[in-house]
Amino acid sequence: MDLASQLPQLLGLAWLLPLASFVLILFFGPRMGPHGRNAAWVATAAIVTSLVLSLVAFVSWLGVHPAVAAHHGGDHGAAHAAEEAGDHAGSHGDAAAHGEQHGEQHGGHAEQPPVAYSGDWYTLYEAGRLKLSIGWYIDSLTILMFVVVTFIATCIHVYASGYMHDELHEVTDHEVHLADGSHLHRPGRFPRFFQALSLFCFSMMGILIAGNLAMVFIFWELVGICSWFLIGFYYERKSASNAANKAFIVNRVGDFGMLIGLMALWGALGTLHFADAQVPGADGQVVSKPGLFSLVRPAEAGHALRVPDGMVKFAAAEKVAATAPGEVAGKVDVWRAEGFGNWLLFIAGVGIFCGCVGKSAQFPLFVWLPDAMEGPTPVSALVHSATMVAAGVYLVGRFFPVLTPDVLLVIAYTGAITLFIAATIALVANDIKRVLAYSTVSQLGYMMLALGVGGWVAGLFHLVTHAFFKSLLFLCSGSVIHACHTNDMRKMGGLAKVMPYTAGTMLVGCLAIIGAGIPFVIGLSGYYSKDSILAQALSFSQANPRHAILYWAVAGGAFLTAFYMFRLWFMTFSGTPRDHHVAEHAHESPQVMVMPLLVLAVLAVVAGWTLPGGFGIANLLEQSRPAGTAQTAQGGFAFGQTLTLPAEHLSHEGAIHVTATVTAFATALGGVLLAATMYLWRVISPAAIATIFRPVYTFLANRWYFDELYRAMFVRPAHGLAAVASGIDQGLIDPFINGLAWVTRQVAGIDAWIDRTLVDGLVNATASATWAAGLELKKLQTGSLRQYVMFIAAGTVALFVLASMLFRSSLAG
Template identity: 50%
Template sequence: MGETLRNLLTLAWLLPLAGFLVEIYALCWTHRLSKAPAYLAVGCIAIGFLCSFVALITWGVNTHWVALEDSHHGAAHHAEEHADDPHAAAGHEHDADKHGHDHAAEAPADALAATAPPAEGATEHAAVHAEEAAHPEAEATPAKFGGTFYTLGTFGPLSISLDWYIDSLTLVMFTMVTFIATCIHVFAIGYMHDELTEDYVDHEVHMPDHSHFHRPGRFHRFFAFLSLFCFSMLGLVLAGNIFQVFIFWELVGLCSYLLIGFYVERKSASTAANKAFIMNRVGDFGFLIGLMIVWTSLGTFRFFDVPAVESVDGHPGKDQVGLFHMIRGDVGELHVSENGQEVYLQDGHGGLLKEGDDLRAIPYWLLVAAGLGIFGGCIGKSAQFPLQTWLPDAMEGPTPVSALVHSATMVAAGVYLAGRFYPMFTPEVLLTIAYIGCITLSIPQSVIPRRIKGATEAGKSIPCARPQAATTPP
C-alpha cells in the first residue's frame, strides 16, 4: 500500500509543476486571448484532487480508519480503563508490566510496527492500531509510510535527500488543498477574463499625463503562478524531512509574493507583496534557528526511521532513527532525566540511544528553543501576533489569490507545520502557542473587515455586481 500511496500523491504533487512549465511559455504555443492555460491548470489540479482522494480512501480502507478510531473513542476507552488506577500516569512512561490490566498487550503496539520490515521498494515504518496488535493472528496494517526519492548528497552522518512521508495528516491536507485549489482555479477562469486582451487598461494606475496604464493581458501568467503555488504547497505537505520542508516553505513564500503583487504597477500591491514577503522572512529566521538546533543536537532531518543496511564488510549497520521516534519513542512520551534538565533520545524500540557508554541526550531548554523557533515560522505564515499585519494587505492581489492565500493553503501551511512537528513540541511550547493564539484573537477584528472592504472597492469586482455611480468630471 505504501508504494500505491506514494505514486498517487507524487502524481498529484508533480502535475501542477508540469502545468506551470507549460503555462509559463503559453505564448509560444497559443495566443494571449486563449483560455487553454487556464483549462490546463484546472485539469492538473483537478486530477491531483482525484489522486489525493483515492489515496485517502485507500489508506482509510486498509487501516480501518485507525486515526479516527484513536481520536474519537481511543482516549475515552483509555480513560475508562485507567480511571481507578492510581499508577496509570506513571506506569505509562515505563514498563507495561507495571499495569495489571488489558493494556499490557497494547503498550508495544507502536514498537511492533517500528520493527516490522519495510515494504519492497520503499522504506516504510508504521504505527499499528492497538486493537490489531492485540491479536497475533491478525496482520498489522501500517498507518505511516516514509521513503526516499533521491539522495542528493551525504556529508558524514548528514544525508540531504528528497524524502516522502505519508500519514493521516498528509492525506487529509493533500485532499483539502487540492479540492479548495480546484474550486479557486475554476472561479478564476471567469474572474480573470478581462486579462484576455492585448491591451489591458489598469484604471488604478495613473500616468504623469493623467492617462491610465496600458499593458498586455497576463491571463496565462496568473494561472502559471497558481500552479507553482499549488506545487509548492503540496511539496511542503509530502516532504519527509525538515530541510525539504524549509525549501518548499520558502517557495510558498515566493509564490505568495508573485501573486499578491500580480498588479505590480500599483504601489499598494507592490507594497503589500513586499510586506508579506519580509514579515514572513522574519518568522522564517526562527524556523532556521530551530532547523540548526535539530541538526546539531539530533543529527538527522528525517521524520521516519531508516532500517539498517548491511555494510560493505558484511557487518550490519545501525538503524537511523527519525526525529519523531527519537524524541517521543514508540509510546509518544518524552524521556526526561530525573533533574528535568535533559531529554534522553530514544531508539524507537523502547530503548535509549547511546554514544559509546553514555546516553544521548539534548538539553531540555534547547528542545524548547527548537520548538519555539519552528513555531516562529508558523507565526509568520499563519499571520499570528505579532506578525499578523501582512494578512489584510494581501487583499491587494486578485480575489482568487486572496482566497488561496488566506483560507486555502498559505495560512494553512503554518497550521500544518504546527501539526507535523507536534511530537517535538514540549509543554512549554504548546503553552506559548495557546498564548499567541489568544493574543491574536484579542486584537480588534474591525481592522480586517475595513481593509477587505477597502481592497474590494479599490480593486476590480464582478461587473454585474458593481454599482454604476454617476461621476462629474473635474
C-alpha cells in the same frame, strides 16, 4: 498493490503535475490559444488530475485503515497495541512489540505510533551526517490535506478562469496613474497568472508530502516566492508591489527563526527526517536510523517526551569533554535529569514555530496578510484558506511530537493574542476583503491556540473546515467585487436580490465560520471544529487554572467572529442599496464562478459531519495523532511551573463538552443578534457607538497602530540605517573613488601629453620625411619615354664605369 509503495506514487504524481503545468505554461503559455486562453485549461487539468489521484490515495487509505471512532480510555495501551500490531505486522511489528513490552513497565501509558509511510525519492546532497533529500512522510493528515488543497485549488482554478477574464485582452489599469495623468495600458497576463497558481499548488503540496524538515524549508520558501508573485500580480500598482514585498519580508523574519530551529535540531541530532529511515549499516545489514519523532519520543520511553541524548550531550558539551569517552553514555540520564538540553529542545520548537508565525500570520507577524488582499481575489482565497497560511498550522501539527509543553504554551498564547487582535480589527474594517483577511488571521489564531493547548485533532480539524468555508467566503467576496467593482461595504447593501446565489452561499459560509448549529444535534462544519477547540481550551484551563484566559479568549473570539461576519453579511446583502451607482451595475456572476461557490458551500456544511459508521475528518485525523499525545501529559520547565496538557478525548466527554457547546452557541448567537440589531434592524446606530467610543474606534480602525508601530520600530530605523550607509557611501566611499579617478585622470593626462608630443611627433616626423622624399623623387618620373631610355643607357654606362673603377684589380686579374 501495497499501500506503502502505492501512496508515494499516487501523491508524488499528484504533487508533480502542477509543476509540469507550470513548466508548460512558462514556455508555451502565450502560445496556448488566443492570448494564452488555454493556459487555464492546462493548469486546471493538472490540478484536477492531482485531485483525482489524491482521492484515489484517500480511498486506498480508507480501504486499509478505515476511519472509525477511536476508543479512548485506560485500555488504550496494551490491548490496542496488540490489535494494531496484527494489522501492520510488516512495517510496524517491531515498534509495536516495543510498545507493548514497555507499556507494562509504564503502567499502560504506552501508545502505538501512528501509521505513516515514509521514504526518500532522491538525495539532493549527502556529506557526513548531513543528508538533504526529497522524500515523503504520508499519514492520514497528509492525504487529507492533499485532498483539501487539491479540491480547493480546483475550485479556485475554475473560478479564476472566469474571474481573470479581463486579463485576456489589453488591460487598462485604473489604479495606476502615469506621469502624464493617463491610466496604464498593458497586455493581459492571463497565462502568467495560471503559471504562478500551478507553482503555488506544487509548492504547497511539497510541504504536505515532505519527509524531512529541510524539504519542508525548501518548499516553504517556494510558497513564499509564489505568494510574492501572486500578491504582486498587479505589480504596476504601488500598493500591490509594496504588499508583495511586505509579505515576503515579514515571512523572512519568521523564516530566520525557523533556520535557527533547523540548526538546533540538526546540530544536536544530526537528522532532519521526521520518521525512522532504513539505511544500510556498516556490515551490510539494514539498520533503522531514528528520525526526529522517535528521537524525541522514543518507543522505549513509551513515546513520552524526552530530551534526546544528542541534545543532552550537545548542551552538556563541557561535561562531556571532562568525562572519559566510555562513561559518557552512562551519564546522559544524569545530565538529562539536571535539565541539560531542555532549552535546546525549547529553542528548536520555538524556532520552528517562528517560521509558522510568519507563514500563518500570527502575532506579531500578521501584518502582511491583510495587505496581501492586493492580489487578485482567487489568490486571496487560495492563500487564505488552503495553502500559504495553512502551511504554518500544518507544520505545527506535523512537528507536534517534538514540541515541549513550554513551546505549546508559547503557541497557545500567540494564538490567543492573534485571534483577539485580529477579531477586534475586523469589527471596524469596511473593506470586504479586509474583514475576511482579519477573520482569517483570527481563525488561524484559533488553530494555533488549539494546537497549543494540546488539541491536535481540534486544531487541524479546524484547519480543514476553515479551508472550505474561508475559500467559499473569499470567492463570494470576489463575486461581489466582480459585480460592484468596489471593495467598500459602505457602498453595498441590498445585493441579496440581484445576487441570490452569492448571497446564499456567503450566508452558508458565515454560518459555518461562526460555528452555527443546533447544539448537540447537528451543525455546519465550523460547529464541530470550533466546539472541539473551545472544549479543549476549557479542558486546558481547568487543568491549569492560571491559564484560564486562553479559554476566555476563545469564547470572546467566538462572539467577535459572529459579530463581524454578520456585520459583513448584513452590510453587503441586506437592506437597501446605499450607493445607486453600484447597485445599478450589480449582477450575478457567470456560471463558471457560481459553480465553485455552490460546491464549496455544500462542503462548508458537511465537512464536519461524522457519517454513520464513524467516518469523519476528526476520526481520520485521530489515526495520525502523534504517538504519546493521546494521554494527559505533564511537563514544562521554562516558566517556572508544571503544565498539564489534558488528553484531547477528555474534552469530548461530559461536563466540558456540554459547557463548551453551550458557550459557543450562546456567544455566536449573541454576536449575530448584536450585528442584526445594529446593521439589520438598525435599532442601534453604529455611527453613534463609534462616536461614543471614539478613541477605541480610532484605535481599532487604525489596526491597533501595528503598521505605524512597525514603521517606527523597524522601517524607520532601517531607513535611518540605510541613510547612514548611503551617507557613508556617498560621503566617504564615493569621494575616495572619485579622488582615485581624479589622480588617474591626471596621470593619464601626462601620459597623453607624452604620447601626443613625443611618440606621435617622432612617428609623424618619419612620415613627413618619407612624404617629402616621395614628393622629390616623384619629379624623376617625368613620363617621357626618351628620357627613360637615356637614364637606362646612362645608368648602364655609369654602372660599368663604377664597376670597372671599383673592381679594377679583380677585373684586370
